[in-house]
Amino acid sequence: MRIGLQIPSFTFSGGPERIGPEFGRMAREADQGGLHSLWVMDHFFQITYVGPADEPMLEGYSALSYAAGITERITLGTMVTGVTYRHPGVLVKTVTTLDVLSGGRAWLGIGAAWNDEESRGLGIAFPPTAERFERLEETLRITKQMWAGDEKPFEGEHYTLDRPLNSPQPVRRPHPPILIGGTGEKKTLRFVAKYADACNIFDSDELPHKLNVLREHCEREGRDYAEIEKTSLTSLQGEKPSADQAVETIGRLAEQGVDHVIFSQMTGQDLAGTLAEALSQTEKITPVGR
Template identity: 35%
Template sequence: MDERKLPSPCVVVLVGPGAAGKSTWAGERFAGELVVSSDRLRALVGAGEDDLAASADAFDLLEAVVRQRIGRRLTTVIDTLGLDRERRLRWLALAREHGMPCVAVAFDTPAAECRRRNRERVKRIPADALAAQLTTWNRVKKELPGEGFDEVLQAATEVRVVPEAFVQADAAVRREDAAPRGLRFGLQVSSYTHKGGRKTTGEWIRQVGARAEAAGFDAIYVMDHFRQIPQVGRAWEDFLESWTTLAYLAACTERVRLGTLVTGITYRNVAHLGKIVATLDVLSGGRAVCGVGLGWFEAEHKAYGWEFPSTAERYALLEDALQVLPVLWGAGNKGFSGKVLEVPDTTCYPRPLQDNVPLLVGGSGPRTLRLAARYADAANVFGDVTRVREKAEYLKAQPRQIELTHLSTTLIGRDQREVDALVNQLRPRNQDPARYAATANAGTITDQVGRFRALAEAGAAEVMFSLPNLDDDLSPLDTAGEVISAFR
């Protein structure tokens, strides 16, 4: 059966005569809170769903609810006859006003079938009323295609509302099946608040590393902070120091590369950072990745008593660091003098095992990308496919070619039912499920294969992602492995 993915949020207008199957269709595909039903509202303001005397009040309430939901940009499924052209166009205009796609779903159920279903109802639609609806429907189904809806779908079409990133996923999956594209995968560990607590954190990290490696991840990355960032959790939650954690993971794994996303350039003496990275590379058998960035978390600096330089000063330090780190990892001990950094002696032995320890710069701003293109091996960016393509095209136009990598939060379910359950379990209490789903890129295994294929086509050589449901239950790594296997 054909499936149409609709972008979240959207407006879905059901159109068809009574007993055509509209309420059943909506109930099977959408959570109850998304459906605005004239019958249920009639029961709310009257004596029951069949209380026709309450119809005017029910429709007044329906219009108010639809207006409020669309005004808040919430997915809204309007379950009523939909045979009134003026109402349909009003809902369409409201969706347009708030920048939401609006589709109509046509229920062209044969008249005989509608009459049969109606006869089987406990509360039947009066025969003359149903006959009038069927006559009106014959006219309406010819009008619908010209009314300006984004699409007029048939009821036989399977419909699923998904974050924008997944709307074209099916086509991308088909392209991956037809011509597999090489893509590397990195796991970002961004939280350490597993249910087992700190006494079992070492074992938890060990298991994460082993399970990620078995799932097919090419690399494991950790955030370089000293307390949890507000985007992920609370300042007092357990949070491990990055390079110490990577050294531990080096002993717990055999194959995956190990790095930071990304080390704030203000957090450590740069020459000392070079020594730390070289040590990790030697102890891991040549698997270190050095991710660096401008540093942004001013509150963290203040908490630890560190200076938080101006943006210009931090850019100057980052540029110096990108130049001196390869010198530290090379032979000899020649000094370095940069814009703000002086390293009189660059002795660093043992040297890394890799001839070239990958230097990755995190950030999407023009100045950051220019520095990455000039000195680094990769630039790591956020954002959707359009943003990735834009950044990749910029990098391709530079004299020195480097890779583009992409970082995101990714929530994976085996099917839509599991995705919905995970979203409701993990979303903040006051956050709309659809907004959380979009933020977490919540989708099925197939959805994620399509999204990552699209990112690869846009220019990403590696995708790194954090799993917000990674806790004592490590099965999300296995589910991620099913996504990865599609690219092998």
């Protein structure tokens, strides 16, 4: 069982000058505690679920690059990048750079985007849902092509790349894992089966059903369901959750078929040490289907 930490809030006592030291401390503690992954959101405004829009929010890949420089083992990703935020060629270069400089520790977390408030606020194009999914699929195709070293022109409905050169290539081979976030049964989970190395599905009563839908898509695509890493984003209640609470959550999700549990740290919590303690108690937990 793999355990990850997502840090979605950068509201720390002491103001902006404390963001770097506090985020850095948490990243180091997660790394030294043996956690598998560290995640930040790829948002420009804080999201309503966490706090008001004007709360401090860091640009995701800059934050991960900082974390890469002060950690040694932990893998690093966004949970998740909205496809409309960056041109696909630039996104592939950005994730490749993170992977090279971190020694092969990057993820590409991606989804169809949903936060129209920040897009309107910053003047980022936010097309209708159907078009965002078209752009997501083209981006996934471009990503696979660039990471395969294929420089032939790409011409899609929304993107044209005359020479999708990617030099250097990622350190991690064959490429950084592609994680698609979301639970849409007709498109998102089909894209997971067709293009991705991992999915992310929220911890909810629907999780077993969503995994069954993914399994069905894998059968139709001729994909081995076991090849896909099933991750789930969850949270713990209370200002100071215990390791026992984390272990209970991990065990419950493992029984549902999750391979990698990612805990989202709510404002006021400090989870890295708690999750490191829980990790020592979960080494023998094997997800269903593994």
